[in-house]
Amino acid sequence: MTQIINTFADISSDYDAAFVDLWGCMHNGITAHPAAVKAMQDYRTRGGVVILVTNSPRPWDSVADQILGLGVPDDAWDAIATSGDSARAAMFRGVVGSKIWFMGESPRDDDFFKPLKIIDDPVEIKKVPLEEAEGIVCCGPFDPLADVDVNRPEFLYAKQKGLKLLCANPDIIVDRGDVREWCAGALAALYTEMGGESLYFGKPHPPIYDLARRRLAALGKSPSDPRIIAIGDGIGTDISGALQEDIDSLFISGGLAAAETKTDTTPDPQALSDYLQTEMISPTYTIGHLR
Known part of the structure; x- marks a missing residue:
């Protein structure tokens, strides 16, 4: 059973490093959460x-600029591991071919195609219409407010062609302020449901945790797994990923699951218990909001 705590400081001395989610944890898509900072x-x-581990489809430097604009200063973190960087590395190695059909919002997602210096002899990527594509790169829906089912005709065609879909953000939904939006993970889930093949590189999948550990190593830090804690509001991403990596977790109940856990300042214990039982998952700790 999860333990409800009041502040991160209650347990922080037990950990040398924290893999911290961004959206829903450090900010709400519009502004930073001062207490979390x-x-x-x-x-x-x-x-x-502090390694910020985010399912953002953007490169590290782009995310750093974005969160600074939201009010998350650079003295609140040491490094950033993004699903975008992990997925970009795979793309430039050619996992979905060189001619790709791109799903996302321009110009917001254009940084995904910036050169990646760590890849030797990268594949030359060209955006093409779906009819000419060898694969799909998905940073998100064209319209994050539209039902993902609008993509079924294109996905049926892509599946029949045997195209793989590279998912740069496994999140299903995010809350931008009070508005809930669809993410790339919802599209990848639909494509998989329809019989297509989706490739994932963010939480809860191993590649982004490998990247996070490389970020730690680059800082000269190599804590053992029991000395690392994952923090986030995504039960199916942050918490599930932590369990798969065999590291402790701190669930932010006041994020995506605020309604289900009846969280205002703190979660309602019974509602939290019912929610976690329904999800069949148990984080090490739970807190209403990171503080």
Whole structure:
């Protein structure tokens, strides 16, 4: 059974590094959560290392610029591991071919195609119409408010052609302020449901955790798994990924599951228990909001 805590400081001394989610944890898509920012600043002051582990389809530098604009300063984190960087590496290695049909929002997602220096002899990627494509790169829906079923005709055609879909963001939904939006993970799930093949590189899948550990190593840090904690509001991404990686987790119940867990400042214990039982998952700790 999960343990409800009041502040991250209650348990932070048990961990040398934190893999911290961004959206729903550090910010709401519009503005930063000041208490979460301070919690990470305080943790770093005490010697903890903060790796922001995000399913954003953007490169590290683009995410850093974005969150600074939202009010998350660079003294609240040490490094960033993005599903975008993990997926970009796979794309430039040619896992879905060189001619791709791109799903996303331009110009917001254009940074996904920036050169990646760590790949030797990268594949030359060309965006083409679906009829000419060898594969699909999905950073998100064309319209994040539209039902994902609008993509069924294109997906049926793509499946019949045997195209693989590279999913740069496994999240199903996010809340931008008070507005719920669809993410690339919802499209990938639909494509898989229809019989297509989707490739994932963000939470809860191993590639992004490998990247997060490489970020730690680049900082000269190599804590053992029991000294790492994953923090986030996605039960099927942040918490599920932590369990698969055999690391502890802190569930932010006031994010995506705020209604189900009846979280205002703190979750309702019975509602939280019912929710976790329904999801068949148990985070190590739970807190209403990161603070």
